[in-house]
Amino acid sequence: MNALFALENVRLGHGRRTVLRELSFHVEEGGITALLGPNGSGKTTLLRALMGVLAPKAGTIRFRGRDIRSLSRRALARRIAYLPQQHRPVFPYTVEEVARLGLLPRRGPLAPYTAADRALVRDCLAELGLEALAGRPYTEISGGERQLTLLARALIQGADVAVMDEPESALDFGNQRRLLVRIAALADGGRSCVFSTHLPEHALAVADRAVLLAGGRVLDVGPTASVVTPEHLAIMYGIEAKLAFVEGMWRVLPPPVRKHGSLEE
Numbered sequence: 001m002n003a004l005f006a007l008e009n010v011r012l013g014h015g016r017r018t019v020l021r022e023l024s025f026h027v028e029e030g031g032i033t034a035l036l037g038p039n040g041s042g043k044t045t046l047l048r049a050l051m052g053v054l055a056p057k058a059g060t061i062r063f064r065g066r067d068i069r070s071l072s073r074r075a076l077a078r079r080i081a082y083l084p085q086q087h088r089p090v091f092p093y094t095v096e097e098v099a100r101l102g103l104l105p106r107r108g109p110l111a112p113y114t115a116a117d118r119a120l121v122r123d124c125l126a127e128l129g130l131e132a133l134a135g136r137p138y139t140e141i142s143g144g145e146r147q148l149t150l151l152a153r154a155l156i157q158g159a160d161v162a163v164m165d166e167p168e169s170a171l172d173f174g175n176q177r178r179l180l181v182r183i184a185a186l187a188d189g190g191r192s193c194v195f196s197t198h199l200p201e202h203a204l205a206v207a208d209r210a211v212l213l214a215g216g217r218v219l220d221v222g223p224t225a226s227v228v229t230p231e232h233l234a235i236m237y238g239i240e241a242k243l244a245f246v247e248g249m250w251r252v253l254p255p256p257v258r259k260h261g262s263l264e265e
Helices: 043-050 073-079 095-107 115-127 143-156 173-188 200-206 230-237
Strands: 003-014 017-028 031-036 058-063 080-083 161-165 192-197 209-214 217-223 242-246 249-253
Touching: 003 043, 003 192, 017 031, 017 043, 017 209, 017 217, 031 043, 031 173, 031 200, 043 058, 043 161, 043 192, 073 080, 073 095, 080 143, 095 115, 095 143, 115 143, 143 173, 161 173, 173 192, 173 200, 200 249, 209 230, 217 230
Parallel strands: 031 192, 031 209, 080 161, 161 192
Antiparallel strands: 003 017, 003 058, 209 217, 242 249
């Protein structure tokens, strides 16, 4: 399998502070890779480095074999689409207007909005179940619908790599699942997806591979079901948890907060 990203002895940080050190691993082309770790473990810092926004303090990051520092922001934007944790809009742009911003890396800000462009935007919105919301103000739709709109913008960008920073973290239970289903569909359609999460069950639900972060380093890398273990969860989160395979999915079972219905009650 070819490497999408390859890191060699990478150290990352902000100013004088080191956040992650001794990073040497690769992210495989195709499928879904989860960056899993607790809050403050450096997931966002690592994602910014993978997108070429944050330069390593040491070491080398390669994107499809090329040193990422040799690629311009515009060149990377054509290949890598970014989905942030949250997006708070200032102006009431419509859903279609927000989605069509994905055309900018391909066309530039002064290019006309053609009938072909409009058809592309509408097709992407329809693919994500947003066609009926095209004319609605982005400021008036739900958080889940906003994330899907940003995902549509990423698809329109034409990039075949999607990088997502805890995209489900601010969503309710139903919208979290809907977004994970869409991420899985992207990978099934041939795109490479990298997303960060602090929720082990989400990594287990959709990710083919996982990179575990703890203590400023990579704890383990490999197939998700192989590396997300009770031992690793204890190191990352400081709790003893069990894993159970239920109804075709892995479930993480932490110790109960309260015991209900026990014989002792």
